Amino acid sequence: MTNSITIFKREMISYFYSPVAYIVIAVFLLSSGYFFARILALTQQATLMYSLANTQVILSILAPVITMRLMAEEVKSGTIEMLMTAPVTDFEVVFGKFLAALFLYLVMLAPTLLYVVFLGWVGEPDMGPIMASYIGLTLMGAMFVSVGLLMSALTKNQIIAGVLGIVSLLILFYLGYAVSGTEGWYVPVLQYIGTFDHWEPFTKGLVDTKDVIYYLSITVLCLFVTVRLVESRKWR
Amino acid sequence: MIQVEHLTKRYGDKTAVDDISFQVHEGEILGFLGPNGAGKSTTMRILTGFLPATSGNAKVAGYDVFTDSLNVRKQIGYLPENVPLYHEMRVSEYLMFRAQLKGVSRKERRAKIQEALEKCGVIEVQNQIVGTLSKGYRQRVGLADTMVHDPRILILDEPTIGLDPNQIRQVRALIKELGKRHTILLSTHILPEVEMICGRVIIINKGKLVAMDTPENLISKLRGVATIHLEARGPFGQIKAGLEGVPGVLSVKGEDGTETHRFVIETDKGRDAREEIFRAFVDNSWVLLEMKKETVTLEEVFHQITTREAEEAVPGGEEPAFKGGIKETVSSLFSKIRG
Ligand SMILES: Nc1ncnc2c1ncn2[C@@H]1O[C@H](COP(=O)(O)OP(=O)(O)OP(=O)(O)O)[C@@H](O)[C@H]1O
Ligand SMILES: [Mg+2]
Numbered sequence: 087m088t089n090s091i092t093i094f095k096r097e098m099i100s101y102f103y104s105p106v107a108y109i110v111i112a113v114f115l116l117s118s119g120y121f122f123a124r125i126l127a128l129t130q131q132a133t134l135m136y137s138l139a140n141t142q143v144i145l146s147i148l149a150p151v152i153t154m155r156l157m158a159e160e161v162k163s164g165t166i167e168m169l170m171t172a173p174v175t176d177f178e179v180v181f182g183k184f185l186a187a188l189f190l191y192l193v194m195l196a197p198t199l200l201y202v203v204f205l206g207w208v209g210e211p212d213m214g215p216i217m218a219s220y221i222g223l224t225l226m227g228a229m230f231v232s233v234g235l236l237m238s239a240l241t242k243n244q245i246i247a248g249v250l251g252i253v254s255l256l257i258l259f260y261l262g263y264a265v266s267g268t269e270g271w272y273v274p275v276l277q278y279i280g281t282f283d284h285w286e287p288f289t290k291g292l293v294d295t296k297d298v299i300y301y302l303s304i305t306v307l308c309l310f311v312t313v314r315l316v317e318s319r320k321w322r
Numbered sequence: 323m324i325q326v327e328h329l330t331k332r333y334g335d336k337t338a339v340d341d342i343s344f345q346v347h348e349g350e351i352l353g354f355l356g357p358n359g360a361g362k363s364t365t366m367r368i369l370t371g372f373l374p375a376t377s378g379n380a381k382v383a384g385y386d387v388f389t390d391s392l393n394v395r396k397q398i399g400y401l402p403e404n405v406p407l408y409h410e411m412r413v414s415e416y417l418m419f420r421a422q423l424k425g426v427s428r429k430e431r432r433a434k435i436q437e438a439l440e441k442c443g444v445i446e447v448q449n450q451i452v453g454t455l456s457k458g459y460r461q462r463v464g465l466a467d468t469m470v471h472d473p474r475i476l477i478l479d480e481p482t483i484g485l486d487p488n489q490i491r492q493v494r495a496l497i498k499e500l501g502k503r504h505t506i507l508l509s510t511h512i513l514p515e516v517e518m519i520c521g522r523v524i525i526i527n528k529g530k531l532v533a534m535d536t537p538e539n540l541i542s543k544l545r546g547v548a549t550i551h552l553e554a555r556g557p558f559g560q561i562k563a564g565l566e567g568v569p570g571v572l573s574v575k576g577e578d579g580t581e582t583h584r585f586v587i588e589t590d591k592g593r594d595a596r597e598e599i600f601r602a603f604v605d606n607s608w609v610l611l612e613m614k615k616e617t618v619t620l621e622e623v624f625h626q627i628t629t630r631e632a633e634e635a636v637p638g639g640e641e642p643a644f645k646g647g648i649k650e651t652v653s654s655l656f657s658k659i660r661g
Contacts, residue, residue, distance in 0.1 A: 092422040096408070099419075103410040103451075164406035168467070171370040171402075172423045173395040320374050 089174045093182025094189070097156070101190055106155070110148050111194045117144050122201050131209075141223075142285050145191075145230055146259055150251025152190050153234030154244045156183045157316065161242040166319070176316045180235070184309060187231040195223055215291035222288025225301035226281070230255055232308035239315040255281070323348045323475055323505040324369065329378035331364050331529075338364040340529035341378070346475075351501040353520030353537075354509035361529040362509040363403050366479050369507070370400045383474055396425065399468030399504075403479040405460050409453030413444060413463055416452055417470055424471035438466040441496065458489045465493070469500065476500060478508040482515060494519055549616040550596060552585040556608035561585070564602050570595040582611060 101107040160166040205211040234251035262280025277283045284297040324346035331339040339361040346352045367373040371391035380387045383397040442462040482490045517537045525533040558578045570590045577584040589595040603610045
């Protein structure tokens with residue numbers, strides 16, 4: 087675990103020396119701020135519900151940008167040789183990188199708390215859904231980041247890793263979205279697999295174990311597969 | 323300290339390391355010599371646990387590199403071939419990260435990093451971004467990294483490649499210095515380097531081990547005969563006959579000059595005939611103007627060992643014959659080296 091924290095700290099240093107972190111944060115704040123203002127003006131309601139419903143797509147795009155270089159860059163630049171010949175396990179490396187990406191993701195979300203403050207100032211927001219939303223955003227972030235990390239372990243080209251991550255997350259999103267409101271035996275299956283339907287309850291203030299388990303299990307699964315991919319480097 | 327037994331590594335059907343066995347003893351500096359693509363880096367990657375071997379086994383500091391990799395990695399400091407570093411970090415940050423990762427305790431960290439910075443001469447660039455350093459300085463940062471946790475064993479893959487002559491000299495001195503406290507395995511294709519810093523040399527070529535000895539022995543064993551050059555004054559015929567009579571002398575070639583004569587003498591490699599030659603001159607009152615024993619450099623040894631094989635391998639047409647050719651060449655080389 088201490089090794090994971092060491093890796094985590096190094097990744098944070100790299101994030102803040104590179105422009106990617108700032109670009110991602112700026113893009114997120116601009117887009118989420120835009121939606122927040124537009125939707126607030128339209129609905130005249132002191133709620134984050136509708137604006138957060140939109141952020142899922144933005145996050146599906148930004149999370150893989152956060153994670154794309156994590157493994158790919160190590161392989162490409164050869165630093166993986168230094169890293170893996172130090173006394174660390176593959177899991178510690180993967181987990182440390184996962185923590186760093188999740189942390190940056192949370193840093194990116196943090197300024198949205200200002201919207202909450204603003205809502206409290208102009209009206210009387212219902213804090214239940216807002217708190218649930220942040221729990222949901224964190225869980226969703228863990229999952230998105232783990233999917234992105236997995237893609238980063240698949241290739242040494244970070245752009246490909248980013249595109250793969252974005253495409254997979256958008257497919258997962260549309261799986262649920264496309265069948266929403268239709269009928270058929272596959273509808274519940276796709277809705278469970280897709281990300282779309284797991285997110286909405288949080289915005290309404292519902293923290294359902296079904297959704298929590300969904301996010302966590304996909305996160306664990308992706309981390310597990312990532313560790314396996316990192317190990318498999320040796321056998322390729 | 324390092325035991326390697328029948329190590330083989332294949333990439334697909336390409337054999338990079340072919341049944342290599344050797345040992346590195348505690349406290350020695352062992353040079354790992356071979357031309358490009360010989361399998362030096364591959365062997366080192368196996369020893370450091372970065373790559374698995376196809377077959378055979380290896381132990382480092384008593385731990386098996388396959389089953390006990392984590393313990394092995396705690397014992398070694400490894401400098402990979404092209405010194406991959408995180409270019410966006412500062413030197414001091416990088417070394418701090420590496421020290422933490424290698425389990426240097428919080429109390430010791432500052433001192434150990436300071437010591438490594440000093441030894442490798444990178445103090446003045448410690449706040450610089452790694453990516454902005456020159457190649458030589460990156461190399462030194464890599465070296466500082468390998469020693470920051472004071473490991474028992476250093477594995478250095480071409481530590482002086484890409485340095486300017488001054489830096490090469492400094493790094494060699496540093497490695498020699500490190501050799502007093504660490505066991506070192508280092509690879510190179512620069513021969514004088516091996517002669518200068520290594521106590522023992524292993525030569526590998528195309529994945530096969532072709533020689534293992536001290537640099538001096540390697541040189542003398544490879545020579546079938548030792549050659550002595552003479553310049554002398556006196557009766558040519560008598561001198562020639564006299565020289566032929568000296569024990570250990572195999573052949574004498576002479577050049578009858580007007581003033582002075584030149585001789586090239588081939589002697590048994592086992593014995594040094596110079597003293598007896600000198601006595602022959604004294605006893606007969608001939609004048610000896612010059613006597614020189616031809617010395618072979620490791621360069622020539624290396625060249626002979628590695629090129630002869632290639633030359634002989636070329637004509638081989640079919641696969642099996644080709645392989646047999648190499649094997650025979652290697653074994654004949656071996657017997658030649660063994661003397
Ligand atoms: N990942 C790989 N896949 C396939 N072949 C490889 C791989 N790595 C190395 N090889 C091959 O294995 C052989 C040995 O390579 P290695 O890097 O160990 O040589 P080396 O002795 O370090 O050479 P150099 O002096 O050029 O560094 C080479 O023929 C190389 O092409
Ligand atoms: Mg090499």
